[in-house]
Amino acid sequence: MIEPEPPVVPDPGRKLFERAGLARDHGRLVQAELLYRKSLALRKHAFGPKHAAVAQSMNYLANLLSERGRRQEAEPLYRESLAVRKHALGPDHRDVASSLSNLANLLQETGRHLEAERCYRQSLKLRKKAYGPCHQNVAMCMANIAILMQNTGRDAKAETYFRKALAMLEKSVGPGHKQTAFTKSNLANFLFLTGRRTEALPLAEEAFADLRNTLPRRHRYVLWAGRVLRMVQKKLR
Numbered sequence: 001m002i003e004p005e006p007p008v009v010p011d012p013g014r015k016l017f018e019r020a021g022l023a024r025d026h027g028r029l030v031q032a033e034l035l036y037r038k039s040l041a042l043r044k045h046a047f048g049p050k051h052a053a054v055a056q057s058m059n060y061l062a063n064l065l066s067e068r069g070r071r072q073e074a075e076p077l078y079r080e081s082l083a084v085r086k087h088a089l090g091p092d093h094r095d096v097a098s099s100l101s102n103l104a105n106l107l108q109e110t111g112r113h114l115e116a117e118r119c120y121r122q123s124l125k126l127r128k129k130a131y132g133p134c135h136q137n138v139a140m141c142m143a144n145i146a147i148l149m150q151n152t153g154r155d156a157k158a159e160t161y162f163r164k165a166l167a168m169l170e171k172s173v174g175p176g177h178k179q180t181a182f183t184k185s186n187l188a189n190f191l192f193l194t195g196r197r198t199e200a201l202p203l204a205e206e207a208f209a210d211l212r213n214t215l216p217r218r219h220r221y222v223l224w225a226g227r228v229l230r231m232v233q234k235k236l237r
Contacts, residue, residue, distance in 0.1 A: 013039035027218025036061040055084035097126035139168035181210035
């Protein structure tokens with residue numbers, strides 16, 4: 001006997017969530033925030049406060065607030081999103097790993113490096129378990145750890161993590177992919193800051209060109225890569 005398919009539960013906040021992501025990618029951050037908040041409110045009303053969809057809207061709203069420098073507002077959203085995902089999906093779910101990594105980014109940006117590293121390590125462990133050891137999401141977590149190593153004076157380890165992450169991304173998603181190019185830009189920034197400007201220039205140029213070819217011109221990755229390239233070019237003149 002063929003079992004009937006379970007009913008599809010409509011998600012009233014999905015379209016608003018997707019529109020928010022598009023607005024963010026095009027640099028329309030005020031509009032994106034409004035849409036994420038509306039998405040969050042609709043999902044809470046439809047599903048209650050402990051649903052995975054609620055945690056998703058919460059997590060992305062926190063990303064946006066952090067990007068806009070409003071980290072005090074972002075942190076409780078990150079922590080609540082993490083708690084909801086653990087409750088709704090289980091402690092080993094890949095979305096829990098994503099929340100851990102995003103929280104770690106904020107902790108690193110606010111100087112709480114020990115807690116940030118613990119969160120990154122937990123995220124990396126969960127991602128390897130969920131995706132396998134060579135997946136792009138594993139590589140991106142390694143790239144985040146590289147930045148942490150850089151910011152805490154562990155330059156040799158930072159470079160090792162950057163290069164491993166970049167090699168994994170080139171193999172898993174290709175040399176021109178946005179995640180590959182973003183990681184290449186971060187490696188270029190690291191090389192520049194450690195005095196290896198001649199090595200940094202070609203990486204910065206490649207990263208910026210690849211991101212300009214694949215993303216909107218106001219996307220945060222493009223803006224970052226442009227800043228890195230201008231900084232390297234200025235010092236080499």
